[in-house]
Amino acid sequence: MDAPSPLHFQRCAACTAAVHPPRTLCPRCGATSLAWKETAAAGTVYSTTAVHTREETYNVALVDLDEGYRVMTTVRGTEPDAVPIGARVQGRVEDDRLVFDL
Amino acid sequence: VSHPLRAQVAVAGIGESDSFDVAGTGLTPLDLIAQAAAHALEDAGVVKDEVDGLFTASAYYGMPGLNVGEHLGIRPSYSDATNLGGASFVSHLLHAAAAIHAGLCETALVVYGSTQRADGGRLKSVAEQYPAEQLHRPRYPITQYALAAARHMHEFGTTREQLAEVAVAARAWARTNDRAFAREPLDIEDVLGARMISDPLTVRDACLVTDGAGAVVVTKAGRAGDRGALLLGAGEAHWHRNISQMPDLTTTAATDSGARALRMAGLEAQDVDVAQLYDAFTINTILFLEDLGFCAKGEGGAFVQDGGIAPGGRLPVNTNGGGLSYCHPGMYGIFLITEAVRRIRAGDDVALVHGNGAVLSAQATAILGSPSTA
Numbered sequence: 001m002d003a004p005s006p007l008h009f010q011r012c013a014a015c016t017a018a019v020h021p022p023r024t025l026c027p028r029c030g031a032t033s034l035a036w037k038e039t040a041a042a043g044t045v046y047s048t049t050a051v052h053t054r055e056e057t058y059n060v061a062l063v064d065l066d067e068g069y070r071v072m073t074t075v076r077g078t079e080p081d082a083v084p085i086g087a088r089v090q091g092r093v094e095d096d097r098l099v100f101d102l
Numbered sequence: 103v104s105h106p107l108r109a110q111v112a113v114a115g116i117g118e119s120d121s122f123d124v125a126g127t128g129l130t131p132l133d134l135i136a137q138a139a140a141h142a143l144e145d146a147g148v149v150k151d152e153v154d155g156l157f158t159a160s161a162y163y164g165m166p167g168l169n170v171g172e173h174l175g176i177r178p179s180y181s182d183a184t185n186l187g188g189a190s191f192v193s194h195l196l197h198a199a200a201a202i203h204a205g206l207c208e209t210a211l212v213v214y215g216s217t218q219r220a221d222g223g224r225l226k227s228v229a230e231q232y233p234a235e236q237l238h239r240p241r242y243p244i245t246q247y248a249l250a251a252a253r254h255m256h257e258f259g260t261t262r263e264q265l266a267e268v269a270v271a272a273r274a275w276a277r278t279n280d281r282a283f284a285r286e287p288l289d290i291e292d293v294l295g296a297r298m299i300s301d302p303l304t305v306r307d308a309c310l311v312t313d314g315a316g317a318v319v320v321t322k323a324g325r326a327g328d329r330g331a332l333l334l335g336a337g338e339a340h341w342h343r344n345i346s347q348m349p350d351l352t353t354t355a356a357t358d359s360g361a362r363a364l365r366m367a368g369l370e371a372q373d374v375d376v377a378q379l380y381d382a383f384t385i386n387t388i389l390f391l392e393d394l395g396f397c398a399k400g401e402g403g404a405f406v407q408d409g410g411i412a413p414g415g416r417l418p419v420n421t422n423g424g425g426l427s428y429c430h431p432g433m434y435g436i437f438l439i440t441e442a443v444r445r446i447r448a449g450d451d452v453a454l455v456h457g458n459g460a461v462l463s464a465q466a467t468a469i470l471g472s473p474s475t476a
Contacts, residue, residue, distance in 0.1 A: 021234040047256070047351055049248040050301045051241050060240050060300075062249055062346055072235040072346045081301050085256040097237045 006098040007041060007091075009069055010034040018068035041091030041098065042066045050081035059083055063091070063100055077102030105335070105366040109476045111199045112330030115146025115319040116440040122283045122312040122429040125220040131162050132173040134315035134431075135215035139174055142317035146326070148209055155180040155207030155320075157198055158214060159190035161432055170213060180207035186340065187459025188380055190214070191316075191435040192466035196336035198320045208321065212439075215315025216431035223311045232344050241300055244308055244383065246345040246461035248300035251385035253351040255302065257400065260388065262302050264403035266293035268384035269306050269426050271412035276423025278413065283312050284427040293384075307384040309425035309434065316436035318443070328473055331446040331453070334369065336468040337362025345461045352400075356393035356456060356465040363454075363467035364395070371395035374469075375450040377417060378438040380458035381424040387411070390456050391419075394467065421445060435459075435466075442470050451475055 003009070003022050010019040014031035025032050048061040059080035064070050073091070075083045076099060089100035118141065119134040135158075143150055156178040160166035167183040170176070180201045186193050191212055198210040240246060254260045270290055276282035288306065296304035323332055339358035342348045364370060371394055379390040388402030396417060397405040405411070411419035420426070422441040425434040435457035442453035451474060457466040 047249040047253040049245055049252055050298075051239065051245055052298050052300070053241075058239065060238050060245050060249070062351075070346050072238050072240065074238050085252065 004036060006093050006096060007038050008036050009039055009067065011037045020069040020071065037067070039065050039067050039091070043089055043091065043100065045075060045083060045085050045087045045089055046070060047085060048075065048083040057081065063089055071098060074099045075102060076100065104368065107199050107203055108366055108368065109323055109332045109334055109471070111202050111320050112323045112326035112332045113318045113439065113443050113470065114321045114326035114330045115142045115144070115148065116443045117141025117145055117317045118437070118440055119215060119313070119315040122314040122431065123219060124217055124313045129217065131160070131215045131217050131315070132169060134217065134313065135170055135213050135317070136174060138215060138315035138317035139211060139213050142211070142319050146319035146321070148319055148321070150174065150176065152209045153211045154178055155198060155201055155210030157182045157194035157210060157212040159183055159185040159433070160214070162216065176211065178207065186338070186464035186466065188382065188433040188435045189338070189457035189459035189464040189466040190433065191439060192336070192455055192457035192468050193338045195320065195333055195439065195468045196338055196466070199333050199336060202320065202322060210320040211317060212320065212436065213315070213317040214433060214436045216433065217313045218432040219311050219313045235344055235346055243461050244303055245300040247383040247385055248303045249345055250351040250389070250462055251302050254385060254388065257352055258403065260403035262294055263290055264388070264407055265302065265307055265384040266290040267406045268381065268387045268411070269293050271406065271409065271415070272381060272420050272424040272426035274412045275421050276427035279422050279428065282423040282428045283310055284423070303383055309382045309430040310427065312429040312431050314429045314431035316440050318436065318439050323476070329447060330473070331443045331470040332473065332476055334469040334471040334475060335363040335365065335367030336466070337366065338464070338466040340464040343460060343463050348462060352389070354389055354393050354462050354465055356390050356467065359465040359467040360394040360456065363469050367469040369452060369469060373452050374454045375452050376421060376442070376445045377419050377454045377456070378421070378442050379419055379456045380434055380438060381420055381426050382434070382458060384426070386458055387419065389462070390458070394454065394456060439468070446470055446472050
């Protein structure tokens with residue numbers, strides 16, 4: 001299923017787990033009551049890599065949102081291979097994707 | 103009390119395709135599968151019509167049990183096409199043991215083949231959409247493994263040199279093996295200086311792209327005779343499919359699959375003489391050494407350092423050259439088993455094989471033993 005926007009995640013009504021990407025069953029407790037929430041998009045870099053192609057080098061990272069879920073994303077604001085793990089980052093929507101700035 | 107599946111079945115025969123490079127020959131994955139199956143059946147002293155259990159997985163065929171059964175002229179009473187990626191074939195050992203023990207089949211053929219290299223080298227994969235990650239253009243699957251490597255380096259101080267040690271050790275083993283695909287010398291500087299694909303992993307931190315097929319025949323232990331490698335234990339586990347859903351990128355479900363396999367075998371990691379660990383990327387070997395109990399979490403880099411898993415090191419690992427230097431036709435898992443059986447026939451008593459599938463997702467472990475371990 002699709003989320004209403006890249007800023008949306010689900011909160012399980014039964015166990016309070018943050019769930020992303022969205023689904024119809026909570027993968028932690030099995031409850032089927034999941035409510036849409038909007039993230040403040042503040043998070044911490046969990047891991048990072050720079051993908052090298054002939055044309056470009058770009059960042060791919062995993063960011064842990066403060067609400068308690070992890071997303072694959074792109075971190076901006078430095079060289080693609082210089083994003084520090086553990087850095088605080090702030091997200092924004094760009095081209096219908098959630099990306100982050102250092 | 104011994105586990106009811108312990109040492110009940112054995113790998114009675116092994117086989118591989120004649121070549122790992124079939125470009126220009128017109129041979130298909132099924133042709134290579136037939137080569138490997140013929141060699142394994144001959145090695146086991148089993149005729150084709152005795153095969154009543156068929157175990158296979160594929161990225162080419164949506165219903166691979168049907169394709170392989172038709173092509174080989176096998177009419178199984180028990181058919182299992184469990185697809186856990188590269189871990190499938192170690193998982194099939196466990197499933198075959200259960201099926202044989204339950205009397206659902208007697209003679210199982212586990213087989214896999216691919217012409218990935220001849221097809222142009224792209225990883226063959228069934229169409230699967232996961233927009234939450236694909237929007238950000240990871241280069242599947244190396245980016246996912248690079249994220250695990252970067253996190254391991256951050257948490258434990260693992261270095262690129264230690265990652266490179268894994269590739270260098272694999273190459274050192276391959277240089278002792280006439281059948282290995284990549285046999286030219288390789289040192290740490292070569293790995294570090296190779297083309298970067300997804301930091302910190304270079305092209306030399308990544309497995310080969312070859313063609314090839316492998317097959318093993320599994321029977322009741324008594325049927326296998328002295329050349330059989332007993333299945334002492336096996337276990338499987340998976341916790342995620344996509345890397346963003348993996349709880350901790352430095353700890354894999356091998357902690358579960360390995361513990362299950364060793365518990366069934368009644369053994370500990372220290373009892374293992376030789377290990378075949380699915381090395382799709384150099385970080386894999388380090389993670390699995392830790393998760394299977396050969397060293398503590400975070401100490402895998404130190405374990406492989408200074409030739410720790412190379413010939414003459416503290417533990418022989420990937421003794422054919424592994425996926426990094428022996429062969430890697432899309433999925434490597436079946437070749438873990440063929441090499442472990444060779445090592446047992448050559449005198450080792452306990453061999454651990456560990457298969458990995460997708461992006462550190464599926465984990466399957468088996469313990470094979472010489473007749474003296476029964």
